[in-house]
Amino acid sequence: MHTLDAADLYRLAIEKAPAGSRLHAAADEGVPFKEIATAVGRNRGIPVRGVSPEEAGDYFGFLQTFVQIDNPTSAAITRELLGWSPTRPGLIADLDQGHYFQA
Numbered sequence: 001m002h003t004l005d006a007a008d009l010y011r012l013a014i015e016k017a018p019a020g021s022r023l024h025a026a027a028d029e030g031v032p033f034k035e036i037a038t039a040v041g042r043n044r045g046i047p048v049r050g051v052s053p054e055e056a057g058d059y060f061g062f063l064q065t066f067v068q069i070d071n072p073t074s075a076a077i078t079r080e081l082l083g084w085s086p087t088r089p090g091l092i093a094d095l096d097q098g099h100y101f102q103a
């Protein structure tokens with residue numbers, strides 16, 4: 001999620017969210033890990049390839065379990081509760097703008 005969309009959500013949470021609310025800040029829903037890795041590789045000039053579940057530990061170490069989890073996210077309740085609507089570029093478009101990869 002774009003940092004300015006996150007800032008908008010924090011402001012709305014402080015102003016409008018009922019005490020004890022559980023909010024989820026996700027501008028995009030269901031972005032596959034492979035898509036994220038491909039965008040990072042593309043922007044760093046690093047080739048990306050799929051690995052089998054058995055090989056995952058060699059590449060991701062202790063993060064192996066998290067990389068393999070299908071964990072779709074949704075901010076539908078947060079959007080409805082606070083009237084929040086992210087307007088900036090989504091995750092992949094934001095990564096492709098390149099500012100995360102400047103030296």
